[in-house]
Amino acid sequence: MEEHNNKPVVHLISKPENMLKTIYTAARTCYSADMPINIYNASDDEEKMLKLIERVVGSGHYSVIEHIQVTFAISNVSRACTHQLVRHRHMSFSQKSQRYVKEKGQFDYLIPPTIEKNEELKQKFIDFMGEISQKYTEFVEAGIPAEDARAVLPNACATSIVTSMNLRELIHVANLRLCTRAQYEIRMMVKAMCDELIKVEPWLKPYLVPKCERLGYCDEDKSCGRKQKLEL
Numbered sequence: 001m002e003e004h005n006n007k008p009v010v011h012l013i014s015k016p017e018n019m020l021k022t023i024y025t026a027a028r029t030c031y032s033a034d035m036p037i038n039i040y041n042a043s044d045d046e047e048k049m050l051k052l053i054e055r056v057v058g059s060g061h062y063s064v065i066e067h068i069q070v071t072f073a074i075s076n077v078s079r080a081c082t083h084q085l086v087r088h089r090h091m092s093f094s095q096k097s098q099r100y101v102k103e104k105g106q107f108d109y110l111i112p113p114t115i116e117k118n119e120e121l122k123q124k125f126i127d128f129m130g131e132i133s134q135k136y137t138e139f140v141e142a143g144i145p146a147e148d149a150r151a152v153l154p155n156a157c158a159t160s161i162v163t164s165m166n167l168r169e170l171i172h173v174a175n176l177r178l179c180t181r182a183q184y185e186i187r188m189m190v191k192a193m194c195d196e197l198i199k200v201e202p203w204l205k206p207y208l209v210p211k212c213e214r215l216g217y218c219d220e221d222k223s224c225g226r227k228q229k230l231e232l
């Protein structure tokens with residue numbers, strides 16, 4: 001790992017082969033007398049498929065996008081960041097354990113950019129991480145199990161996590177976490193997740209956006225200016 005590189009490392013490691021066709025088949029099945037397998041085999045018109053998907057998703061018929069499951073491998077993010085991610089209840093997680101994986105020497109950590117850009121505070125932050133690391137090691141060497149020694153580790157501690165979710169949940173997470181009201185690190189991480197998927201499924205771009213882009217207005221207390229608040 002590059003020293004104090006604050007960028008999350010995000011890779012899409014699993015997604016279905018025929019995403020668009022699968023969603024289209026699910027949507028068409030609701031309105032067709034034909035067998036789903038025939039719909040699936042006959043579907044090759046991307047424009048037609050996208051139109052139907054936009055119509056059903058636009059009208060809140062979200063079950064059709066729940067058939068799509070994607071998995072991301074994520075590292076170089078802070079525990080503070082993943083603590084926010086795991087609040088999402090329709091996602092599955094497997095995270096590096098601080099019980100089973102003992103920190104050896106200085107643990108990896110993330111420096112928030114607001115601290116990083118101030119040389120004096122950055123040095124204080126680094127020194128403090130060093131002190132914590134020494135205390136942690138002292139406890140472990142005194143026979144304290146890692147599951148208890150970790151109590152001194154900070155929110156800034158780097159972690160790794162594998163997460164899976166269906167497309168409905170990913171869109172929901174993107175809508176919430178790409179908003180400028182979301183904390184910067186989770187925003188960067190979710191943006192990287194969305195970018196990874198959009199690279200291979202570009203048709204998803206209009207869905208993986210902050211909620212204001214879908215709503216057409218800002219529903220937060222205060223607008224960042226990207227979209228205006230609704231005048232009531």
Ligand SMILES: Cc1cc2nc3c(=O)[nH]c(=O)nc-3n(C[C@H](O)[C@H](O)[C@H](O)COP(=O)(O)OP(=O)(O)OC[C@H]3O[C@@H](n4cnc5c(N)ncnc54)[C@H](O)[C@@H]3O)c2cc1C
Pocket residue numbers: 087088089090169172176177181182183
């Ligand atoms: C900008 C921002 C600031 C935040 N600040 C705080 C904070 O200060 N303190 C704090 O504790 N949290 C905070 N959160 C976390 C937030 O409260 C949610 O826990 C988190 O965003 C998960 O969102 P969710 O519940 O919509 O989504 P998910 O858990 O991903 O669920 C998706 C959707 O499923 C439905 N759903 C899921 N579970 C239930 C259920 N049990 N009953 C009914 N419907 C359900 C809901 O429609 C929900 O929107 C913040 C989040 C954001 C984006």
